[in-house]
Amino acid sequence: MDEHKVRWKHxxxxxxxxxxxxxxxTAAREQERIFRGAVWNYLCLDVxxxxxxxxxxxxxxxxxxxxxxxxxxxxxxxxxxxxxxxxLIALEKSGTADxxxxxxxxxxxxxxGDLTGIAFEKGVKGKGGMPASFCKDEHSxxxxxxxxxxxxxxGSFSEDVPSIEEYLGDEICQRIxxxxxxxxxxIGRFTQALPNNWxxxxxxxxxxxxxxxxxxxxxxxxxxxxxxxxxxxxxGGGGNHxxxxxxxxxxxxxxxxxxxxxxxxxxxxxxxxTVLELFPEIKDGxxxxxxxVFPGFVLQQHLNCLAVRQVLPxxxxxxxxxxxxxxxxxDTPELRTVRLKQLNLVGPAGFIxxxxxxxxxxxxxxxxxxxxxxxxxxxxxxxxxxxxGRATEAAIRGFWKVYRQHMGQEGVK
Amino acid sequence: MMIDLLxxxxxxxxxxxTIDSDALEQWPTFFTADCRYRVTNIENEAAGLPAGxxxxxxxxxxYDRITAMREANVYEQQRYRHLVGLPIVxxxxxxxxxxxxxxxxxxxxxxxxxxxxxxxxxxxxxxVEDSKLLLAERVVACDSSVTDTLLVIPF
Numbered sequence: 221m222d223e224h225k226v227r228w229k230h231x232x233x234x235x236x237x238x239x240x241x242x243x244x245x246t247a248a249r250e251q252e253r254i255f256r257g258a259v260w261n262y263l264c265l266d267v268x269x270x271x272x273x274x275x276x277x278x279x280x281x282x283x284x285x286x287x288x289x290x291x292x293x294x295x296x297x298x299x300x301x302x303x304x305x306x307x308l309i310a311l312e313k314s315g316t317a318d319x320x321x322x323x324x325x326x327x328x329x330x331x332x333g334d335l336t337g338i339a340f341e342k343g344v345k346g347k348g349g350m351p352a353s354f355c356k357d358e359h360s361x362x363x364x365x366x367x368x369x370x371x372x373x374x375g376s377f378s379e380d381v382p383s384i385e386e387y388l389g390d391e392i393c394q395r396i397x398x399x400x401x402x403x404x405x406x407i408g409r410f411t412q413a414l415p416n417n418w419x420x421x422x423x424x425x426x427x428x429x430x431x432x433x434x435x436x437x438x439x440x441x442x443x444x445x446x447x448x449x450x451x452x453x454x455x456g457g458g459g460n461h462x463x464x465x466x467x468x469x470x471x472x473x474x475x476x477x478x479x480x481x482x483x484x485x486x487x488x489x490x491x492x493x494t495v496l497e498l499f500p501e502i503k504d505g506x507x508x509x510x511x512x513v514f515p516g517f518v519l520q521q522h523l524n525c526l527a528v529r530q531v532l533p534x535x536x537x538x539x540x541x542x543x544x545x546x547x548x549x550x551d552t553p554e555l556r557t558v559r560l561k562q563l564n565l566v567g568p569a570g571f572i573x574x575x576x577x578x579x580x581x582x583x584x585x586x587x588x589x590x591x592x593x594x595x596x597x598x599x600x601x602x603x604x605x606x607x608x609g610r611a612t613e614a615a616i617r618g619f620w621k622v623y624r625q626h627m628g629q630e631g632v633k
Numbered sequence: 634m635m636i637d638l639l640x641x642x643x644x645x646x647x648x649x650x651t652i653d654s655d656a657l658e659q660w661p662t663f664f665t666a667d668c669r670y671r672v673t674n675i676e677n678e679a680a681g682l683p684a685g686x687x688x689x690x691x692x693x694x695x696y697d698r699i700t701a702m703r704e705a706n707v708y709e710q711q712r713y714r715h716l717v718g719l720p721i722v723x724x725x726x727x728x729x730x731x732x733x734x735x736x737x738x739x740x741x742x743x744x745x746x747x748x749x750x751x752x753x754x755x756x757x758x759x760x761v762e763d764s765k766l767l768l769a770e771r772v773v774a775c776d777s778s779v780t781d782t783l784l785v786i787p788f
Contacts, residue, residue: 313676406682407682407683407684408673408677408682408684408685409676409677409682409684410674410677410684410686410778410780411778411779412779412780412781412782412783413779413780413782414782415781415782434707435707436705436706436707437701437705437706439705440701440704441701441705488700488704488705490697490700491693491694491696491697492691492693492694492696492697494691495694495697540779545684556683557690560683560684560685560688561688561690563684563685563686563687563688564687564688564689564694564698567686568686568780568782568784569672569686569687569780569783569785571698571701571705571706574706574708574783574784574785575706575707575708577782577783578707578708578709578782579707581782
């Protein structure tokens with residue numbers, strides 16, 4: 221094992237060694253120290269577990285997890301691994317269950333993940349069976365601590381992780397609350413398979429610098445972006461961030477359609493501009509807010525298009541991005557239509573940001589021969605703090621700061 | 634004359650050829666002006682969830698998608714090959730038809746990498762306008778909930 225394959229050459233995070241995306245040992249250690257370490261992994265939404273017995277299967281990193289709601293109304297999460305031979309306990313993406321039974325040898329578990337039954341525990345006709353000394357209580361799959369914030373369900377394998385509010389930080393909490401301020405419902409789910417290491421995507425989310433450069437939809441159609449102001453918030457620890465665009469309060473009610481589309485002489489014009497119509501609802505002038513939580517959670521408010529995204533590693537060179545689109549339960553039909561129409565702007569087929577699906581692959585392929593070299597992450601200096609404007613890579617450096625703490629890669633080797 | 638299976642099959646063949654031969658500027662002409670077009674997956678459809686990766690309620694939005702693809706979006710060169718099965722005609726009269734047709738889309742990248750990109754069914758509502766068969770609605774219900782990398786060329 222090559223412990224030093226990933227060499228950080230600076231204490232600050234202005235250089236990121238390319239090996240961090242490809243090294244197998246690093247990937248294995250991430251599973252232990254990050255995803256099963258002192259972090260909160262996003263698991264699902266509270267509303268996706270509507271009643272007693274509802275469950276969903278998901279992942280903390282690559283570790284399979286079952287999330288359930290028990291009769292006491294509380295949410296529980298446990299490793300989706302039978303404590304007998306290790307097979308998956310629950311196979312479906314979601315469902316309702318009184319209890320869980322492994323299909324292999326019918327070991328059974330209650331909704332809190334306790335091992336409750338062993339087939340032929342006493343043997344058959346007095347022969348075989350488990351030794352009397354075997355204690356079921358000591359053989360449950362690993363359980364996760366669960367925390368729910370604004371309907372977002374997080375889980376942690378760590379006893380040491382701080383409370384969810386402390387982990388998120390005050391500013392991040394407020395920014396989640398401004399979006400998830402009333403009951404939501406799921407309006408669709410899609411998964412995007414990304415041809416790159418998971419960290420290239422979470423960097424992309426924190427990268428406010430690339431937006432107008434890679435994504436040329438607005439400039440091609442000569443759309444005046446209403447959002448003239450913007451900024452980046454990095455939480456105290458560095459791992460969580462918000463990037464946002466906003467209009468002045470006074471013009472917050474104006475729609476993109478009214479202000480955004482001009483110029484009869486522009487070369488390319490949208491025929492149907494309703495896709496850009498903004499329905500003012502939160503009324504604080506913030507038109508776009510992309511929020512990330514270490515390691516792999518994103519909350520998106522893009523105009524009226526609301527979504528949560530869950531980034532999951534799949535080996536060193538692939539990852540999966542799970543999109544769950546949301547509406548508020550009290551949406552009028554007109555508002556729901558606005559939300560659905562704006563789905564065209566983001567996601568795997570999004571006018572504005574489909575490029576985020578391929579650009580990580582371009583990096584992945586570009587660095588194939590560069591394991592000893594570094595990426596340059598120096599826009600805005602070496603700061604990992606909040607700033608006005610978007611020409612900064614502060615939130616990316618913040619991610620690496622927290623990443624290195626978890627991975628024990630602080631300091632220069 | 635009643636809309637029949639052969640007419641719908643011929644429509645689909647031309648539709649697929651239009652996309653696969655990169656004549657995408659013609660793609661919107663297969664739809665009515667106030668058409669519905671949506672790309673989703675069977676899990677969303679089964680759960681009654683209305684979202685789409687592409688969600689369209691006018692033909693102009695189809696034209697815009699092609700303009701954006703040609704002029705704005707960044708992606709690697711790629712092409713599709715559609716194999717479209719025989720339609721199951723659920724109802725038909727002179728002016729309207731409802732049909733469901735299976736499809737397979739193979740994507741070939743400029744690198745030569747060829748993969749099955751999507752399978753699913755077209756869930757269609759056809760109308761006849763000026764004696765021309767057109768789609769009033771096409772729901773592209775993909776079998777898989779996973780889209781690889783990005784979706785830029787329509788199905």
